Amino acid sequence: MKLDIRRLLTAIDHKGWEAGQAAETPLRRVAITAILANPWAGRYAADLTEGIAASAAIGDVMARAGLEAMGGHPVESYGKGGVVGLNGEQEHANALLTTTFAEPLRLALGGALAWIPSFTKLAAPGATIDVPLAHKDALYVRSHYDGVTVTLPPEAPAPDEVALIIVLANRGRLNARVGGLTPAGIAARDGLR
Incomplete structure (x- = not known):
């Protein structure tokens, strides 16, 4: 199975000020949205593995677009999301967003x-969909619990389409001050602490 990107959208939010405080390092959040034909639209498919395998190529395109949109800023947090058109199932987005899709981003x-x-x-x-963000190396870094609200175009996803989304950020929330593990304190190599 080959998945084709019908449309690729980029949104950038570069924020340097919040609650009357200027940030020494602005927060840059990027959302990359790929609109694809849904290969399973209008029918039930018991086996989704062909689409899972094909999603790696889409993940690669989106990862490259995301890093370009970050404009040289380092990536500290990430998230992913999907919106399935009304002729599909929520499971179709989940199939296209597995580790197979995400591995090119990690690389x-x-x-x-x-x-x-x-x-x-x-x-x-x-x-509209809220895509969550968390630190890329340790989930317990509270300052990086965030999200990006993505509003899809008025014509997407069509009933036979699916929108896949990755979000990236260069840091945690501006003025984060709820304590807990900091990025500098990450010591374990288990993805948690």
């Missing part, structure tokens, strides 16, 4: 230990 980042938080849903064109 592009030079390795990342933490699982990638995700959220998927079935929705009409123009839907």
